[in-house]
Amino acid sequence: MGMTTRAAICRKPGTPWEITDLELDDPKSGEVRIQFAAAGLCHSDDHIQKGTAPMRMPVVGGHEGAGIVDAVGPGVTRVAAGDHVACSFVSVCGTCRYCATGRQNLCEKSVNAATGMLPDGTFRFHADGVDVGGMCVLGTFSEYAVVSEFSVIPIPGDIPFDVAALVSCGVPTGWGSAVYVAGVRAGDTVVIYGSGGVGGNAVQGARFAGAATVVVVDPVPYKREMAEVLGATHTFADAAKAHEFVVETTSGELADHAVITVGELDDEVIGHALGVVGRSGQVTITAVGGGSLDANPGQLIGFQRRVQGAVFGGCNPLYDVPRLLALYRSGHLKIDELITRRYRLEDVNEGYRDMADGKNIRGVIIHEEGP
Amino acid sequence: MSAPRARDARRTEGPREALRLTTRAAVARGPHIGWEIAELRLDEPKAHEVRVKFHAAGLCHSDDHITQGDARPRFPIVGGHEGAGVVESVGPDVRRVKAGDRIVCSYIPACGACKPCSTGRQNMCVTGRNAGSGMFLDGTFRFHLDGEDLGGFCSLGTFSQYAVVSEWACIPLPEDVPYEVGALVSCGVPAGWGSAVYAAGVRAGDTVVVFGAGGVGSNAVQGARYAGARHVVVIDPVEFKREMSKVFGATHAFAEAATAHEFVAEATGGRLADHAICTPGVVTQEIVEAALDIVGKGGKVTITAAGKATEKAVHVPGILLIRGQRQIRGALCGDCNPLYDVPNLLDLYRSGDLKLDELITRRYRLDEINDGYRDLADGRNIRGVIVHEH
Numbered sequence: 027m028g029m030t031t032r033a034a035i036c037r038k039p040g041t042p043w044e045i046t047d048l049e050l051d052d053p054k055s056g057e058v059r060i061q062f063a064a065a066g067l068c069h070s071d072d073h074i075q076k077g078t079a080p081m082r083m084p085v086v087g088g089h090e091g092a093g094i095v096d097a098v099g100p101g102v103t104r105v106a107a108g109d110h111v112a113c114s115f116v117s118v119c120g121t122c123r124y125c126a127t128g129r130q131n132l133c134e135k136s137v138n139a140a141t142g143m144l145p146d147g148t149f150r151f152h153a154d155g156v157d158v159g160g161m162c163v164l165g166t167f168s169e170y171a172v173v174s175e176f177s178v179i180p181i182p183g184d185i186p187f188d189v190a191a192l193v194s195c196g197v198p199t200g201w202g203s204a205v206y207v208a209g210v211r212a213g214d215t216v217v218i219y220g221s222g223g224v225g226g227n228a229v230q231g232a233r234f235a236g237a238a239t240v241v242v243v244d245p246v247p248y249k250r251e252m253a254e255v256l257g258a259t260h261t262f263a264d265a266a267k268a269h270e271f272v273v274e275t276t277s278g279e280l281a282d283h284a285v286i287t288v289g290e291l292d293d294e295v296i297g298h299a300l301g302v303v304g305r306s307g308q309v310t311i312t313a314v315g316g317g318s319l320d321a322n323p324g325q326l327i328g329f330q331r332r333v334q335g336a337v338f339g340g341c342n343p344l345y346d347v348p349r350l351l352a353l354y355r356s357g358h359l360k361i362d363e364l365i366t367r368r369y370r371l372e373d374v375n376e377g378y379r380d381m382a383d384g385k386n387i388r389g390v391i392i393h394e395e396g397p
Numbered sequence: 398m399s400a401p402r403a404r405d406a407r408r409t410e411g412p413r414e415a416l417r418l419t420t421r422a423a424v425a426r427g428p429h430i431g432w433e434i435a436e437l438r439l440d441e442p443k444a445h446e447v448r449v450k451f452h453a454a455g456l457c458h459s460d461d462h463i464t465q466g467d468a469r470p471r472f473p474i475v476g477g478h479e480g481a482g483v484v485e486s487v488g489p490d491v492r493r494v495k496a497g498d499r500i501v502c503s504y505i506p507a508c509g510a511c512k513p514c515s516t517g518r519q520n521m522c523v524t525g526r527n528a529g530s531g532m533f534l535d536g537t538f539r540f541h542l543d544g545e546d547l548g549g550f551c552s553l554g555t556f557s558q559y560a561v562v563s564e565w566a567c568i569p570l571p572e573d574v575p576y577e578v579g580a581l582v583s584c585g586v587p588a589g590w591g592s593a594v595y596a597a598g599v600r601a602g603d604t605v606v607v608f609g610a611g612g613v614g615s616n617a618v619q620g621a622r623y624a625g626a627r628h629v630v631v632i633d634p635v636e637f638k639r640e641m642s643k644v645f646g647a648t649h650a651f652a653e654a655a656t657a658h659e660f661v662a663e664a665t666g667g668r669l670a671d672h673a674i675c676t677p678g679v680v681t682q683e684i685v686e687a688a689l690d691i692v693g694k695g696g697k698v699t700i701t702a703a704g705k706a707t708e709k710a711v712h713v714p715g716i717l718l719i720r721g722q723r724q725i726r727g728a729l730c731g732d733c734n735p736l737y738d739v740p741n742l743l744d745l746y747r748s749g750d751l752k753l754d755e756l757i758t759r760r761y762r763l764d765e766i767n768d769g770y771r772d773l774a775d776g777r778n779i780r781g782v783i784v785h786e787h
Contacts, residue, residue: 123668124694124695129694129695129722131722132694132695132721132722134694207722279512286715291715291716296715305512305513305518305521306513306518306521311715311718311719312719313715314715314716314719315715315716316714316716317714317715318712318713318714318715319711319712319713319714319715319718319725320709320711320712321709321711322704322705322706322708322709322710322711323675323680323685323700323702323703323704323710323711323727324703324704324706324727325711325727326700326711326725326726326727327700327701327703327727327728327729328727328729329521329727329729330518330520330521330596330726330727330728330729330732331726331727332724332725332726332727333713333718333724333725333726334718334722334723334724334725334726335715335717335718335719335720335721335722335723335724336719336722337719337720337721337722340722
């Protein structure tokens, strides 16, 4: 059986996204077929296309997406055909050690993100006999995809799909980096490096958690303006100026938290972040890239600083995705404001150009034939 | 400020003039030249200061970092930041202790009033900021030699028979606890214990790997075990320390990180350890890498031991932290609150829950201090202790 679907694929790092027709298998046991309505243009897809993050090629891009369940394979219990769903870029089996201890973001079943292989070891996308994986075992830059039921989360029918798409990754990753992984508390001073589709939500999370001072460092004027809309109290184009400001406002005690949500992690931003936090300060690294922490042990011991990596902002997708959408509906969380531009699937490369040029907080693909 | 001065003047007229004004002490004049025994002049205690007659001092690796050139203190400096003794006299306005009290010195003072002290983080008390110079908060020093000022390491200087220290560094020592045991609770015991119990936050059933089982690491082992770790894996190249680690509660001990890694991978079904605690003599990049490599998803690396001031031993690609959401952090005095934890640890010793006698491998006279540090370098000691002669 099966069907064909149009998708944006990358055949090898460094080559642009290519729109092509793929064969798509029917969902097997525990799998569902989704007809995508919207997909977010996250920086992580750009990392695999640029070759800065490893990925099996060829690959269907996209790990932020929302749509309608089109068909279900045998044994599926979480969703039924016709359900509106958002994808989670980490899968949640609900039974492994991490899922069982409130750390669904570290689910043991979430192992094939870089190949797109389904849990049984096979692929659902094919191009002329070649197996094609989906980014994070999803592939939302396709009109249709077959994914594990562990990767989908039911959402209310009244949530726009483009909004729901952002809750696949950017919103929880940023929000949770501040709220859960950093654990921002009332009265804290928080410095956020990079205020794009992830950082903008770290700003919202920090502010909602009660931070007194939310400082944003971003070289792009438009992003700094938007950061203020999202709750930043102060914004700076460069880290040194932000550091001076933090020293002054905290009487030299420095910040409680630094959250790194830049497009490309480098040594320099980690160095700035480590220097801007004070006693028992925490640096939370959410952004990926080639950067390293370079420190003398004394820099960690003296002020007892912590450097913590964050996956999906420490969120539990099954709990946090619906909760974030509820905060959106109640007006507490700004998501419409995150969507700067909408693109057709064919325009995916233009969307990433706009992102690279600093024009977008988040670009979103609207699948033209979608629900 | 006139009242304290008046009281000060009154005291100098009294029996205090009979006190010795000089003290024998081990001094470091610079890196790489060892400890030198010198006769120093010692000032009277000023406001909030006490004069302590030390009976015992621990030979901690941190003092060795000074003479090895790994740390950069102000020279010359009186060594020693682990010590126990008796309060001989007190300066004006001292509330916490009185003359005749048996005390332990905490290597980090706890003023009880600053932001860290007010938020349960006495280990970062702001009055501890002069640890590397030994200068008192009024900008002066209490030790002098031929017109030259000397600080005490961590504003203590327990390698001296007598010292003037802040009352905020003094913690009462019960009558039934020997001074040499008390001395270890100044630093090594809380730094190790707390690294496992507080800084790492070991929980029941965890797998914990401790890198280096000396005077600090042995207590990380005790802390991890007491907190309920299922596997407490020690990595130490010295056979004697591996043997001793079993006494303190290690379930497994390995000479090399690679074999420990194999064991941990097998014992955890590939999930790897929950915690790695770095308590070697000197933290190196190799150790930090091995520690990050041995913790699994959600794992945490706690760095307690110092490295060489000139080296960035912590070189960690960010992606390693993000994958599996790992954390690397520093721990100062094991995140302990000295005013709470030192008495608590001494209670655990008295009840037999904490082994402290077993930590003391050898005792030395002050003159033998360089022998003591040679033994430490040779891996012969869990902890050496100086017993001061009076």
